[in-house]
Amino acid sequence: MDFDFFAGMFAQLLMGLPLTLNLGILALLGGFSLALALNLMRATRIGNAVASAYVFVFRGTPLLIQIFMIYYGLAGFGFVRQSFFWPFLREPYWCGLLALILNDAAYTSEILRGGLRSVPKGAVEAGRVSGMTRFTVLRRITLPIAIRQALPAYSNEVISILKSTALVSTITLMEVTGIARAAVSETWRAVEIFLCAAVIYLALSLLVTRLSAWVERRLSPWQFGVTP
Amino acid sequence: MSLPSTALSIAGLHKSFGSNEVLRGIDLSARDGDVISLIGASGSGKSTLLRCIPMLEIPDAGTVTVGEDNLSPEGGRLTRGQESVARRMRGHLGFVFQNFNLWPHRTVLQNVVEAPLFVQKRPRAEAEEEATALLEKVGLAEKRDAWPAHLSGGQQQRVAIARALAQRPRAILFDEPTSALDPELVGEVLKVIRALADEGRTMLIVTHEMGFAREVSSQVVFLHQGLIEEAGTPEQLFGNPSSERCRAFLSGHFDRNR
Numbered sequence A: 001m002d003f004d005f006f007a008g009m010f011a012q013l014l015m016g017l018p019l020t021l022n023l024g025i026l027a028l029l030g031g032f033s034l035a036l037a038l039n040l041m042r043a044t045r046i047g048n049a050v051a052s053a054y055v056f057v058f059r060g061t062p063l064l065i066q067i068f069m070i071y072y073g074l075a076g077f078g079f080v081r082q083s084f085f086w087p088f089l090r091e092p093y094w095c096g097l098l099a100l101i102l103n104d105a106a107y108t109s110e111i112l113r114g115g116l117r118s119v120p121k122g123a124v125e126a127g128r129v130s131g132m133t134r135f136t137v138l139r140r141i142t143l144p145i146a147i148r149q150a151l152p153a154y155s156n157e158v159i160s161i162l163k164s165t166a167l168v169s170t171i172t173l174m175e176v177t178g179i180a181r182a183a184v185s186e187t188w189r190a191v192e193i194f195l196c197a198a199v200i201y202l203a204l205s206l207l208v209t210r211l212s213a214w215v216e217r218r219l220s221p222w223q224f225g226v227t228p
Numbered sequence B: 001m002s003l004p005s006t007a008l009s010i011a012g013l014h015k016s017f018g019s020n021e022v023l024r025g026i027d028l029s030a031r032d033g034d035v036i037s038l039i040g041a042s043g044s045g046k047s048t049l050l051r052c053i054p055m056l057e058i059p060d061a062g063t064v065t066v067g068e069d070n071l072s073p074e075g076g077r078l079t080r081g082q083e084s085v086a087r088r089m090r091g092h093l094g095f096v097f098q099n100f101n102l103w104p105h106r107t108v109l110q111n112v113v114e115a116p117l118f119v120q121k122r123p124r125a126e127a128e129e130e131a132t133a134l135l136e137k138v139g140l141a142e143k144r145d146a147w148p149a150h151l152s153g154g155q156q157q158r159v160a161i162a163r164a165l166a167q168r169p170r171a172i173l174f175d176e177p178t179s180a181l182d183p184e185l186v187g188e189v190l191k192v193i194r195a196l197a198d199e200g201r202t203m204l205i206v207t208h209e210m211g212f213a214r215e216v217s218s219q220v221v222f223l224h225q226g227l228i229e230e231a232g233t234p235e236q237l238f239g240n241p242s243s244e245r246c247r248a249f250l251s252g253h254f255d256r257n258r
């Protein structure tokens, strides 16, 4: 084992970590906002159809193809090149981030929808019958229960998006995987280098798992036999 | 001495679900201190009737009065103004569901203080003190910090009763409060409701517990296919029902329980 090589490689790959985290966190924030909007849209019939079609398309196609379509495909449209967004859509960073946001929104909107649907009808009725306004029911009953229910599935989505950021290395972004690929083409020590990259992703996943277990325990103590 | 005043009343109540006409003109009223039992076959509209009072179901026609407030919704929906009257009416009613419907993410005490704090905006110290006393009354003082999921059905229903009482309601509505319980847990809940009757609480109780209804009610109402087929004192209705349908329903019931 060549420890110096490993240590050097880690140091090099960690330079890509800020970009990986930047993409992951912004994709989650953007995706969650869009997912919330998609769920609110579902109140109307047309909105519901649009949201369903959106989810169908973005869950039904590979993220890699979504990235390519945005990065290589959009430039093919004249109006995109004329538009205000072109300075952004020309940049691989913004294309990659946009693809991640759109993809994350599709999955997150389904997770959120599942959470909302799992709220017992009786709990909502008990709120209404005690004289609460619709807003108070939402704030005190529906959302707290929905978010608690959605949390385990959502933590999977967080891990999934953090790993998915690796795909934007295909459009020249130098996040952890991008740096690894560049290093491989220089040194041809693929196994060692990708192993180092994998360890970094594993550590991130572990962190998220721990964090979500902690939040879950705080939010739903009755499921863990914790006495308040 | 003046007569007790009317706590709640229902007049000309109609309700359909699609083409299924479930309530076909119901008139009923309860004075303060009345305990009215609603009996009838499954599907006769008892739950729908009870749920129309706090507008959990919106009647198609008719008037519901609770204390000073009344509503006569039209077209199966409430206007914005009616919605706020409905909220006020709900504030004066307690509702106990067949399936308890406690809030799973709140402890026993939090369930009981929720409406006093977040609807009635009472001071926390006062609300908690009153809630503690109510939990003591239903025999669950030591469970105040437990989660609903960790309680038996009978305990959950007793918390639900304490939660209803915490609103200081003019009347309490019970929809088959013991039907979801294991037989050995029915008694503890009936005992609590009986104590409330003894205190002079105004209650409307949908129940299949005929012995209990006979014992606590000031009036018993037999519902058949969305109409009140017969109403009277427990002695009249259980002892000598005038309606053939009521007689058949009761004999079927007592046979089944035997």
Ligand SMILES: Nc1ncnc2c1ncn2[C@@H]1O[C@H](COP(=O)(O)OP(=O)(O)O)[C@@H](O)[C@H]1O
Binding pocket: B017, B020, B022, B040, B041, B042, B043, B044, B045, B046, B047, B048, B049
């Ligand atoms: N939300 C609803 N939607 C459609 N039909 C309903 C609904 N609630 C009750 N019903 C129907 O109304 C009738 C009376 O129901 P219900 O009031 O629950 O009777 P009970 O409580 O006496 O058993 C039944 O035929 C039932 O199927």
Ligand SMILES: [Mg+2]
Binding pocket: B046, B047, B048, B176
């Ligand atoms: Mg019923």
